[in-house]
Amino acid sequence: MKDLAIRFYLILVILLSNFILAQKSEVPKFLGNTEGIKEYSLKNGMKLLLITDGSQSNMVVNIVYSVGSKDEGYGEKGMAHLLEHMLFKSTKNLGDIKKQLSDKGGVANGTTYFDRTNYFEIFPSNDENLKWAINMEADRMINATILQSDLDKEFSVVRNEFEIGENNPSRVMMDKVYSTAYIWHNYGNSTIGSKEDIERVKAPTLRKFYEKYYQPDNATLIIAGKFDEANALKYVAENFSILPKPSRDLGSTYTVEPPQDGEKTVELKRAGESKLIAAGYHTVAFADKDFAALAALNEILTANPSGYLYKNLVEKQKVSAIWGYSPEVRDPGLLYFNFDVPKDKDIDVTKNLVKTELDKISTINYTQQDLARAKYKLLKQIDDTKNNTINYATYLTEIIGAGSYKLAFLYRDNVENLSVDDLKRVAEKYFRSNNRTIGVFIPSPNETRVKPAEFLPNQIASLTDNYKGKTLEKEPAPFEASIANLKKNLTEGVLSNGMKYGLINKEIKGDKVMATFKFRMGNEKDLAGKNEIGQITATLLNTGTKSKTKEELQDRLDQLKSTINFNMSPQTLTISVESYKTNYPEVMDILKDVLTNSTFPQNEVNNKITEINTDLESKLKDPVKLTIIELARTSTSYPKKSIFYTGTLQETIDNNKKVTRNQIFNYYQNILGADKAVGTVIGNVDPKIAVASLENTFGKLTSKSKYEELKPTYFETQKSMKNILTPDKENAAASGVYNFRMNQKSEDYPAFVLANEILGSGGFLTARIPARLREKEGISYGAGSYLTIPISNDVATWGFYSLYNPTKRDAVENAINEEINKAVKDGVTEKELADNKKIYANLQKTMLGMDESLVDLVNNKLQFDLPLDDYDSLNDKIQGLQVDDINNVLKKYFGSDNIISVYAGDFNKK
Template sequence: MRKFYEKYYQPDNATLIIAGKFDEKSALKYVSDYFSVLKKPDRNLGGTYTVEPAQNGEKYFEIKRNNDQQIIAAGYHTSAFADKDFAALSALYEILTSDPSGYLYKNLVETQKVSSIWTFSPVVRDPGMVYFNFDVPKDKNLDETTKLVRSELDKVSSIKFSQDDLKRAQAKLIKGIENERNNTIDFAINLTEIVGAGNYKLGFLYRDNVESLKLEDINRVAQKYFKNNNRTIGVFRPSSNEERVFPSEFRDQQIADLVKDYKGKALEKEPAPFEASIANVKKNLTEGKLFNGMKYGVINKELKGYKIQGTFRFRIGNEKDLESKESIGSMTASLLKAGTRTKTKEQIQDELDQMKSSVGAYVYGQNLIISIDTYKQHYPKVMAILQDMLTNATFPENELTKTITETNTWLEGQLKDPDAIANNELQRLAAPYPKTSIFYVASLQEQIDNNKKVTKAQVEDFYKNIMGASDGVGTLIGSIDAKTASAELEKTFGKFTAKSKFIEVKPTFFETKKQDKNIITPDKENAVALGTSSFKMTQDHPDYAALVMANEILGSGGFLSARLPMRLREKDGISYGVGSYLNIPVSNDVSSWNYYAYLNPTKRDAVEAAIKEEVSKAIASGFTQQELDSNKKSYANERTTSLGTDNTLINLVNTQLLFGRSLDKYDEQNAKIQNLTLSEVNAALKKYLSGNNVISVFAGDFNKK
């Protein structure tokens, strides 16, 4: 092993990126201590010796697999990341596929020839490619749609793009660059890709190239790369006198010359440190109530780039008014941005992109969830757009049709997917509600059928009568004045009231009984095993802390400490990923322990035996003191780390506002965990988990040998 490390892990073929809040001196010392021992080799890795040849005509391929979802894909050879063409091409992809303004989107999705379109172009060192994906409903003729897609792609090189097209694409690309820059994890990961493309400064050159794009750049790359003999989609057709595409090749020295004199932009101010503790959260938290009764919280925490984030949870309706309306509610939330009496869908999206902001909404059960992601200077305008959506939405018929088609096309792709099938069936077995209940779990096919029945009138009725903010909470986080935040919240939600009275519907407890079910999904390479066991408990129950720690040791604590991952993944090597988790609510006592495992179908029996053996062993013999001590430490570290994430803080405050669960419970929970004895943990596991009450569902091609 040492020889392996000395041969391959050497300074001249490795890049180390450290990101986040840390002590720079300590980090550099660690790097020096652990990496300086690796000697720099005498050998030279050398440069690039091959050149990608131009494609000799259009290519076509076809894959036949068992599935219901139809897909058309198209690929073109394109530029290296170092090439200025990469920025122009990125803008072109946005202009072609953006919802709702894209040329391909309008001609294919708007006309319902395909249900959705997306594109991807990797950041690579050498000339790369772009991939276009078209999802096709199963009621469409695939051959005819393929001809239509090819015809639309053939038009790209002759389209006369407008300045508005360029402005819109630039706004979206710059929004993505800034959002990524303000997310440390995403920025660090993307930086590794850019380093692999030649040099980290290429990322800044790309940003500058996007900002300085001209309309002639878009037209030039469209004409240069979008030729049918540079495309992979159809049959091979020999032809003479083809004009071949040769993207520019970049040698190492050319990249070095390209970036050597580059001067970056001035560094932005780093956010002020924010202590990851409940005491500090309480110190920086302002709570209030709107005129209509909605409770809100504002966490004064300086975020990178002066971002403002918010999540709002509104409880809606009652059992009678929500009966059989799951699909209607989902469609209504999805269509809030589809247009209002004052703005079109395109105008809403353009304004949000210009402000590098986003607004999202979805409905599940008795909950309407709305989220915003913006910047301090744009907060009032984004809230005004949201207010417009909540009071003036128009729900265009064509947008409803498109949304149903897109959703059902995705669901059709799940009909024979082992993971989706197993998860759906497990929920139906564990919670057999009648169809009239708002908790009823529809089958995948039922979901498709229900979506098809949704009408514009039903959506408008749900919007006018059921949606509202009277019974709800919301939390904002960022460096924003509490009075300013409150004033905009009042404007946005203060008059957003529902005619349907909210009456909470409590879930029913169903006692699970031992059951193993196999579902055969032919011609699938992967399989899944899922299981659940029900019991009654809330997060305030005396046994809660002990059961949490028992589950940490059994399957949730990590590959180096939890028993299920250590046995199935590390020791036996029979599962790609395995673990367990608890679902214990704050407001009701319908709880469950759950496990999952992803596997090769041929390992189905081995996986089942190993899971049952490990669970039985834990129940019979208990855990060890060493396991408990190790997981106490990792649990405490994870809890502290979580307090440094904005979503955790928002969820904690929303939970306090909605259920009256004090923030102090967070620290109390950790204190209880740290004071647990081994006997308490072992007793909790025996009390709530037994091999006789676990429902297991296995899905995969188990006929394979």
Template sequence: MKKLLLASAFSLSFGVAPIAIYAQKNMTEAPVFVSNTEGIKEYTLKNGLKVLLVPDASQSNMVVNIVYNVGSRHEGYGEKGMAHLLEHMLFKSTKKLGDIKKQLSDKGGTANGTTWYDRTNYYEVFPSSDDNLRWALEMEADRMINATILQSDLDKEFSVVRNEFEIGENNPGRVLQERIVSTAYLWHNYGNSTIGSKEDIERVKAPTLRKFYEKFYQPDNATLIVAGKFDEKKALDYVSQYFAPIPKPSRVIDLTYTVEPAQDGERFIELKRSGDSKVIGALYHTAPFADKDYAALDALSEILTSDPSGYLYKAFIDTHKAASVYAWQPTVRDASYMYFGLEVPNDKDVKATQEDFRKELDKVSTIKFTDDDVKRAKAKLLKQLENTKNNTINYAINLTEIIGAGNYKLEMLYRDNIEKLTKGDIQRVAEKYFKSNNRTVGAFIPTKDEVRVKNIEFSDAQIATLTKDYKGRAIEKEAAPFEASIKNLKANLTESKLSNGMKYALIKKEIKGGKVVANFRFPIGNAKDLTGKSDVASLMAEVLKTGTKSHTKEQIQDMLDEWKTNLYFGFGGQNLVVNVSTYKENLPKVMNLVKEILTESTFPEAELVKTVNEYNTYLEGSLNDPQAIAFNEIERVASPYSKESIYYTPSIKEQIENNKKVTRQQLVDFYNSMLGSNNGVGSVVGDLDAKTTGSLLENTFGKWNSKSKYEYIKPELFSTKKLDKEIITPDKENGAAVGRINFTMDRNSPDYPAMVMANEILGSGGFLSARIPMRLREKEGISYGAGSFMNVPANNDVASWSWYAFYNPTKKDAVNKALKEEIATALKGGFTQEEMKSNLTSWLNSRKTGLGNDGTLMNLVNTQLQFGVPLDDYDKLEAQVSALKLDQVNAVLRKYISEDKLTSIFVGDFNKK
């Protein structure tokens, strides 16, 4: 199930003041306990604020997420995009705390805001500490009611939001979906894109925005979530201190009552504009998330589109009529919709395929579904739910959608409904909703005796009744705490070797739900054996899971879903990468399957054809995409390897042609002669026994050896030069730019710590406070996203520094000028002590946040196993960066960064005026 969100992904901040006054009046109160449902502890305040605590001691991070029941559904005439624009503005400043964005930057971690149909949310993920918890709750309480919303800030921000709008306009699939949705909904606001109307965004004034803000940003319209590792008593104390003084507003939010009438005929939309990919879409009106039909429809979408068992998948992908097919339902408060997407290769007739698609969709209500269909769909959906639940930080953020749909308990009811699904339920919803007069694919057709699908309406009272007495299941055992530090990582680390020399490590850490994750790297080959085989290697990894001597692709996928497991195989450079995400009780079965895939894969010809078809269709959609072109071209220009090198970057067109030339026999030959684990490394995270884990890995990898001698192929350093190259992409609303400077540096270089800090201050620092994003986004509003990044590998000294920006093509010269000026200013005048201090704090905090991520832990351990980089280097670098003097940072900046060495690529429709 492919979920394509039309929501915003970025936000800005507002101001605060009266909270301190309320506190002085001693208006605080203790939150009142309501219930503990499956580990979610619910509280309320008299002012109407709902509070959810989701403790997880095994985490080293925490998240504060506040959800407001306001989205594009609540917007009126002339207000399209106001909820999203307001989300951006709430990152500007507050009367009490001042510049929120700067403070978020100083705190490090991750912060964001998103807007959708029914809700807007803001969240911060920080290393667990009382100070971070207190600050986050104070800040969220502050900007709840005291945002400044200055016209001067709005004048800059609207162009940033417009730029975000324009980025979406570059995506044919997204634009088509917006048009189909707006055609399907005549009256309900779900027909309006959340990002809004460009005209409304440009014309709305601050006083109008403030009225919208003051109406919806109130405690009785919000749900506050605190999750991860935190002191529950202190969390409630802080909630009492900062939120309880906010009075319950006297205004009443009128309920939205528009119900979309039953559709009375199939509708069509045709979209013609610049692009290189062909996309077909279809929409059916369905049910609200609270309705039991929603779960059955989700399962039906899996039955129809899943790879490889889906009915539509077999009809279009197996027959090569299309490259991919997907379906999804938004998780929403009112009657939802199911959207189907079909990506069509350029050599296919889109009109003929559209007719075939309609015919296949017409068959859905007549399909005789099987028990295996239902079992397979339930397993996949329940796996997704279980995996989300056992990642507490992401789960707390994911609750945003459920709260927007009416109540957090609806997710549990949805799970229960999935578990209860029968073949009859699938048949029922297929017959009920899959009618041509309920579909929009892109003429009024007079017919008689039409049985129409009426949208289901759920009142707030119905949802309250539905969830009021729901108790949920027994509360699961809490996972043990795990401190996010190198010292603790080393204390819980067991390293060893397999009989063939493969190195591995167990990180003993209890993960919620008994989850186990693992990452394996298998370096293979040498320059001679790998010459000209990059495309073969990449496709080989993609086709690995599509069949073995013992199991078909469908059987493999069914087992993975039943075991709630995800397996990933990928290849890059010289490394085959294998990622495993499963649960303790299933680990032996999963590793046996990994062994089977790595030693008995059959590479069915039909699966190679489908994989190439899907990959090339994706690439065809990138042929005129500014971002794809910019990042592809900078690799080709800044690192011009010969075609024989494994580091050579082909053009997008070249990659398409290369993929077409790969044969099944090439995959088989590469698989048999190149792959092996004898030079590999791997890390496993979970509450596992070291001896048992070693035996399991020995059985999986211990006798799997490569026939090719492994020799590391070091990349080559190419000197970059001053260059501004333009590439025209006609009729594209957005542009992209990326630049690079190559230099020699490894992580043991005495200049490395200072270069880390120079990059932070120049363009990579926390939450848009570094110079490049502050100039391009905040001060001038000419770029939605801008910044810099640095690549200094762990195993060689071929390094680089890069910048990037996304912008309206008419602003290309302004972007280039601003970027060059910021570099020149930094080189001439240097950074300030204040910049150094704030970015250091942000950088240190972000690294601590990173240590709370299992992926970070595995990467650190695997880097130690593969390249001998000690774990202590993590703390060592922090000490080195913390001890830096300002003049050291400025000196290193001038040593490595120069406009005379900066190669930049600008892509967009620069003929636009």
């Protein structure tokens, strides 16, 4: 009887404890569906957004915390960003997060900005990944370890990230303009923070920040893509609803930036070749209706080729390039302009010219055409973002930081409803010299000072609470991410001129259509010494035809919500098209016009060469660029006329200056042609329409130059090391390479691929080189390896790279050499092999869920007669590899005796 009573008591205890746990779990409360975004909430204050897309084979889990650099106090600059890094370390329950992310083949990251911090993971869609990701995010919300030992390593990684930014003149200039424009508000502080604060913060201080802001009432969880909604709600309930709502009150940021009362000046002097002019105007929060008008005005002023500032400054060669930027922020922000200035221009004269043009903004008579052009472009961007579900889920991070995800829809509505009067009103209100940070401070009486409206939480709530959005679009059909399904939905054919094409029947959200075409052209004789001519020709293909100006071409593409991009490699012109089902035929007609009737106006030739050279001049002392170029020059010995020759930056600049319009026109007329091209279209396009459009666009386009594939020469590499001094550069770079003979049919190919994954490129910072340099020693922000093994020839390369503080140069060299030698000497372990097999397999499945990957696979099939089944076959071979296979490849191919290394940086820095 006693044993029976004890047994009964234990059963009762178990049942009671399960009842208590069940009571703690709470089903998320459904709040509504706004244009396909289903919104839920939990009693602890957490918000949940579900966005389903059956056409995806991937899903994303993205958690957004409403905390960013604006919430940092004295001595805390950079804390939000540093904490983001630390949360990838480990938790009390799950341990090493990066390792588990890698095992699942996930693509993951975290980002921090003024108003928010987010963490996201993209996985192949299955219930195991969904459950794990939700459990992991709940665990690191409250159970991150934040160890001082981890922080000691990570702060130098973050500092190195800071130093990388310090090498970028545009980024440094933006930081300085922001810090000058804001007197009190924390938007004046760079998100990456103060180097001194980063270095000195201690784990307990960081933990207080974490415990205050990383709570359910300050978080929004987004799940998007293909997933089981019922299971998602179940896992959220099990993992998040049991977390208590904290008793503390977060409060709100109450600092309000006062109106600026005079034009401000910031002058930056440091090493670098770039000449830049920048201007920042205080404007509005994203919630303000004026944000849409200002976004349109930004397009109207800066767009190439129609922008007023572009026409008066770039086309007239006063500056080489211009861009504008306005972040979606919670509080009043800045509209920021950047002007790149050619090296030979006087900076003071140019600054006065820029200011003169800026002063005209408030007086321009904006037209209905200006408005329509800007609205087409902005609405195209909005649709493109919304119709890429995975990217859309991460894009909402910024909008949530600005106050509410529904603000994205209100912004779109505001863009749709813009009038010319709105443009004139905001131009007159905000574009005043006393509201600008650019030049000198000039006292002036009777100024009309600008004070953007402040948006309180209840005001944003009143805007968004009852907002219902537009009618839901049709959901695209599911598409299984597999080679078998790709083959099932693929149609191949040949055009009358010999061009091969593929059509992938796949519904994409919004009836989007994507295509990539590759023109293989020319021969050794016809292409000799024409690399720069070909590159410039490609960049000028959208600058006007016999029937349409550059402006008209761009306007029509914007109206069609479409883009056409051109990119030239030595023997291949790649054309990328993005459009929508109903617009696709007309977009292809535009492409035909460009490929057959381009005029290459002389002023566009002049502007483009100036723009390209200004960009190259800015990189003359850039450590990363210098290591890449020097490595290519040292590891090969091509003659200068060869298409494979790599010139110095100065050589390229000088060669660009020699390019003439006649040379460009001759290249266009005699070398461009589609008779040896391949191309793939993906989308739900009627095959008859698609083929007719391809035939109409490319069928009669043949090259006068006979195509002969040029293959690279094998140059044996011998160990060498070179240092390049770049004085006063905060960051340094290292690159290494060696050449060997192999192609993708080689017996050693699968083992070499996995050996490279293990050594430097696999997983989420878990391969040996990044794990050693970043995770273990904290001496490099970015480090790893790369591998190029061709299909049609046997000239292969393996290399490594690292970004680091110049004072860590020797430590980086020693660590990389030790990891390579250790791999060759000791080989890999059974566990390491098993882990990386799993990582590789999962990543390959993730890649099959990306439309771009499907297009690339089909184009490779068309170009190289590469069977689609080889994709699965390679994975099967990799899964069958044994430890000896990897170790034999390491011993056969790797070793420090054949690696050329280049290190660039300010190595005199103490």
